[in-house]
Amino acid sequence: MGRRQDLIDTALRLFYEHGIHAxxxxxxxxxxxxxxxxxxxxxxxKDSLVEAAVEHRDKLFFQWLESRMNSRPAGREALMEMFDAVHDWFNNRVPTLHRFYGCFFINTCGEYSDPEHPVHKRCAAHKTRVFELLKRHALEICTSETEAEELANALFLLKEGAIVKAHVEGDLDAALKAKAIASRMISPH
Amino acid sequence: MGRRQDLIDTALRLFYEHGIHAxxxxxxxxxxxxxxxxxxxxxxxKDSLVEAAVEHRDKLFFQWLESRMNSRPAGREALMEMFDAVHDWFNNRVPTLHRFYGCFFINTCGEYSDPEHPVHKRCAAHKTRVFELLKRHALEICTSETEAEELANALFLLKEGAIVKAHVEGDLDAALKAKAIASRMISPH
DNA sequence: CCTGAAGTAGACAAGTCGGTCTATTTTTAA
DNA sequence: TTAAAAATAGACCGACTTGTCTACTTCAGG
Structure with a gap:
């Protein structure tokens, strides 16, 4: 496995559970x-180790989410699958992501508020990457670029909101509620 | 003013900007x-000072939001006003709340992940309080309790999502985008 | 004016922080 | 087999951590 990766794994686990400065x-x-x-x-x-941990979490999380969404047909079904995926995450059914302690990138930005700090930037880049993933699928079911952008944005906000609600308030069904809202938005009745 | 309040004010300002453990x-x-x-x-x-700071921020934020919403007719208009209010917050037009560094309660839960910790509990209580505020206004324009609950929940998720997007990605228009989505949800065309 | 409360400055304790250094052992490859 | 590379344990550094303690000052009320 290599000592370097041992360090990153352990650091990420501890940082995620307790925060970096703790x-x-x-x-x-x-x-x-x-x-x-x-x-x-x-x-x-230490800062350099922090950066490596954030980078690793980015890879870990993004690959997991992307593969979950790719397991369903592109477009509407993949977008719905995203909510099922994070629902599993909230309920600790994704060992790869460790126990659920909210979003590591959100938490980390709370400790590195300066948007010019490399650590903050990496967190922002992760969120942007996820947004682009959503947008790619939104394009499959929208008739224009701007419409896809707006849909992706709405789903993104719902997902981030659900993460916060699940972590802060301990609402383990937050993802399913977000999914219900999203579902109504995608196929208007 | 009193030394006690001086301490709380200073602690809150520093905790909010840099995180508590830093x-x-x-x-x-x-x-x-x-x-x-x-x-x-x-x-x-120190932990007791942290609790006092969280409690103070709760009062500060809630009173500000409630008074902003009360400045508009109850129901739809007050709910829309919420998004304008947080938009002002994101863009540093609310001196009372200090410069914008995301949500202090979300950030703090990132440092106190144990949901049984008194600090985490206070953060959760704040979010619940805000949710109840939204629900009260949702009841004004909904025909059933459950419908109001669902609307409040949707608006809440959009708002939390916007806070995260504004802070992590530096998207200063996140509140307005969330408002546009919310607007479509409240008065279906 | 005097007394007691509240605040101040700063030393001090015991421990932790990130980080450096040395000396030794283990591992890897030629 | 041997030599170089990598990893080890642990002492050590100065700065900082939360928290206690003492001695002095400020200030308000009776």
Whole structure:
């Protein structure tokens, strides 16, 4: 597996559960069983490890979501599948993503508020990537670019809102409620 | 004003901008010009100051939002006003709420993931309070309790989504886009 | 004027922070 | 087999963490 990846995995798990500033480098080392010097051979600072963890989470999450959506026909069905996917995530049925503690990127931006900070930028890039994924599927069922953009935006907001509601209020059905709203928006009766 | 409130104001400002675990008690003391012993006369620990800060932000934010919505006729117009209000917030036109760094309660739950932690609970209570405010207005324009609940929920998700998009991606028009979607949902054409 | 409460400055404690360094052992490849 | 590379344990650094303690000052009310 490699020590570098051990460090990233452990750091991500701890950062995600407790927040980044609450976790010290020594705790990452202890729980990963890696020596301190080894960490500083692979990363030049804690911040650099943080960046790697965010990048890893981006890959992890995006690939999971994309493959879930690709398991259904492009367009409406794939977009609906997104809500089922995050519903599984909220209810801890996706081991790859660890236990659900809200969105790691939202949480991280709460600790790195400066939009010019590299960590914040990576979080923003992740969200933009997910948005583009939605838009790609929205284009399948919309008659214009702007209409697809608007639909993707609506679904995106519903999804982000559901993540927040699930985490802050502990509403484990938030994704299903969001799906019901989205469903009405896509196929107007 | 009172030293206690000075401490809460300063702590809230710093916590909101940088996150709670990134701010030390000494920085709060220095920027508020209060002596350390005075802090520990009013609060038994940092955590207790954190709770007070969250509680203060709850009052500050809720009273502001409620008064903005009350400035318009109950029901549809008040609900639309909510989006204009948060739009002003995103664009730093509400000095009371400080510069916009996302939602303090969402950010704070990112640092206190345990739903049983008193700080997390207070954040959840805030969100629930806002939801009830929306529901009260939704009842004005809905024909049933469940319909109102669903409308309030949809508007709530859109609002939370907009907060996230505005903060993480720096989309300063997120509130207006959410409003447009909400508008279509309230008065179906 | 005096007393008591409230606030101040700052030393101090015990521990943690990110990070460097050394010395040793393990692993890998030629 | 041997030499280089990688990883190890752990001491060490200065700065910072929350929180306590002491001694001094400010201020308000009777």
């Amino acid at each position: 976790i010290g480098i020594n705790q990452v080392l202890q729980e990963s069983g890696v020596a301190k010097q080894t960490l500083y051979n692979h990363f030049e600072s | 701010i030390g008690i000494n920085q709060v003391l220095q920027e508020s010009g209060v002596a350390k012993q005075t802090l520990y006369n009013h609060f038994e620990s």
